[in-house]
Amino acid sequence: MTTFHSTFDPATLRQWDKLLGQVAAIAADHHDAVFASSLAAEDMLLLHAIVQAQAPIEVFTLDTGRLPAQTLGLIDTIAERYGVVVKAIKPDPAAVHEHVAQFGEFAFYESVDLRKACCAIRKVEPLRRTLQGHSAWLTGQRRGQSVTRVELAESEFDPVFGLQKYNPLALWTEEQVWAVIRALNIPYNPLHDQHYPSIGCDPCTRAVRPGEDARAGRWWWEQRTSKECGLHAGNLKAIDPQTV
Incomplete structure (x- = not known):
């Protein structure tokens, strides 16, 4: 069992040990599994678990060309640590180039369709290309x-990309994520300390205000029910129009 500081929450400790087992089991069942990391706090925690479990899972990130410098800096931090x-x-x-030439550099502010078109080019197509031939991510x-994620399963078949998808942190709370990050001194994006709980492309992300939803800073000019970029389009089925 992992040794934490004596004040560490036992329930979170159980979650952490469960996570190590999940990661090891995924690697055993899928020798070609890959981890799509956004380099967010949760992803840094999951990376730490993969390393600690000695799971041979390849890690990649989608460099959209518009990520903040703080996000990209984590690639070197991970290599060093x-x-x-x-x-x-x-x-x-x-x-x-074709999209920008036709619609402009900041067309994503004009409509949800144009924003999703930008996401499709910069995120979805690269992800599809990377997942091709793999059995799990x-x-x-x-x-x-x-x-859009309230019914997220820890394990599900991804109908969008056609392979098994694992979300081992699905049941974790934000407090548990940060408790483990602090306890294990896991590196994280410094923007999180500047009120950026969810970080995407630089022009599409702002800091959140007190009391706002964690993803309020993502595509803040849109309705909250549209705030998926296409990487996790299957999550949209979870929305009940009567509750939003």
Whole structure:
């Protein structure tokens, strides 16, 4: 069992030990499993678990070309701390150029459709390309992150990309995530300390105000029910129109 500070919450300790077992089991069942890390706090915790469990799971991140410098800096931090190479997957430059030339550099502010088109080019297509040929992928999603994730399963078949999808942190609370990060001194994006609980592309992310939803700073000009970029489009089925 992992040794934590004596004041560490026993329930969270059980969650952590469960996570180590989950990661090891996923690696055993899927020798080609990959972890799509957004380099967020949850993903840094999950990476730490993968390393501690000695699970041979490849890690990659989607470098959209618009990520904050603080986010990209974590790639070097991970290499130094864990000896893990995070593969940066970039979008097709021709597709990016064509979209910008046709609609403008900041067209995503104009409509949800144009924002999703940008996400499709910079995120969804690179993810689809990277997942091709694999049998499973992992994410750091939690139910508490968004109204679109309230029914998130720890394990599910992903109908969008056609492989098994694991969300081992689905049942974790934000408090538990940060308790483990603090206890194990896990590195994280410094923007989290500046009121950025959810961090995406720089022009699409702002700090949240006291009392706001954790994802209020993502695509803040849109309705909260649209706040998925397409990577987790299957989550949208969880929305009850009568509750939002």
